Amino acid sequence: MRSLKRNRQSGLQSLLDQNPFLSDEELAGHFDVSVQTIRLDRMELGIPEMRERMKMVAQDAYTKVRSLSEQELVGQLRELELGSHGVSVLDTTMEMIFEKTKTVRGHYIFAQANSLAVALVDAAIALTASADIRFNQPVYAGERLVCTARVIANADKKVEIAAETTSGDNTVFTGTFIVTKLADAEVG
Numbered sequence: 001m002r003s004l005k006r007n008r009q010s011g012l013q014s015l016l017d018q019n020p021f022l023s024d025e026e027l028a029g030h031f032d033v034s035v036q037t038i039r040l041d042r043m044e045l046g047i048p049e050m051r052e053r054m055k056m057v058a059q060d061a062y063t064k065v066r067s068l069s070e071q072e073l074v075g076q077l078r079e080l081e082l083g084s085h086g087v088s089v090l091d092t093t094m095e096m097i098f099e100k101t102k103t104v105r106g107h108y109i110f111a112q113a114n115s116l117a118v119a120l121v122d123a124a125i126a127l128t129a130s131a132d133i134r135f136n137q138p139v140y141a142g143e144r145l146v147c148t149a150r151v152i153a154n155a156d157k158k159v160e161i162a163a164e165t166t167s168g169d170n171t172v173f174t175g176t177f178i179v180t181k182l183a184d185a186e187v188g
Contacts, residue, residue, distance in 0.1 A: 008033070009041050020053040021078070073119055074111040075147060082122040083159075085150040088112060094141045104139040109173045113163040116149045121159050123181035129158065133175035143167040157181050 008031050015022060015030065024042075028035045042049070075090035090112045096104045110133060118126045139145065145165050153160035158178055165173035 005041075009045055012038070012041050013045060013047070016047060016053070021050065023050050072115065074108065074115045075145070077116075077119070080119060082120065083151055083154060084120070085148070086116050086120050087149075088116045088147045090145040090147070092139060092141050092143050092145060097141050101138070102140060104141065104143070106135055109135065109139060109145065109165060110175070112145060112147045113149065113165055113173060113175050114177060116147050117161040117163055117175075117177040118179055120149055120151055120161055121179045121181055125182040126159075126179050127182065129178045129180045131175055131177045133173065135173055137170060137172050139167055139172050145172065147173075152176075 011031065012027060015027065022030075024035045024038045027038045031038070041047075047053070073088065075088035077086070077088050079085070079087040090108070092104045092108070096108045098105055110131075113133075114128055114131065118128060145167055147163055147165040149161050149163040151159055152162050157180055159181065161177045161179060163173075163175045163177065164171055
């Protein structure tokens with residue numbers, strides 16, 4: 001019985017190291033045990049609940065951003081490797097919709113991807129020079145948007161970034177952003 005518990009706890013630690021955003025319910029399903037068992041295992045291992053794990057990961061990611069402040073990023077930063085890739089999450093609300101169609105305004109979806117693209121650039125000042133974007137389907141209040149972005153080219157002063165926003169299994173937005181890096185002396 002103890003070796004089963006040790007194996008489960010070892011597996012739990014390993015799974016959460018790979019994906020700290022797994023809920024207790026998802027973990028219980030994975031290990032075929034009760035949610036209460038997972039909570040007890042987490043407590044014994046000193047692993048905080050998902051909300052706290054998410055905060056810790058986000059705080060680490062925010063400290064890496066050079067070009068934006070935390071308040072300027074649209075969505076919640078989940079992962080960021082400067083010059084490589086990043087992930088942000090945006091929970092849509094009724095305040096974001098068009099009254100007539102009840103769909104989320106496109107500028108929120110664009111802003112999430114654009115701010116993540118700018119955040120990926122390892123520069124004190126980064127400006128979007130151009131964007132080639134496509135809205136693939138409507139988004140409604142209450143949907144969770146996950147934007148992933150990755151650097152696909154990095155020249156001297158220009159960085160090309162591909163972004164994709166999904167809601168569930170559906171791609172709702174794609175874009176390619178060209179972000180210009182400016183030196184402090186170039187800002188007037």
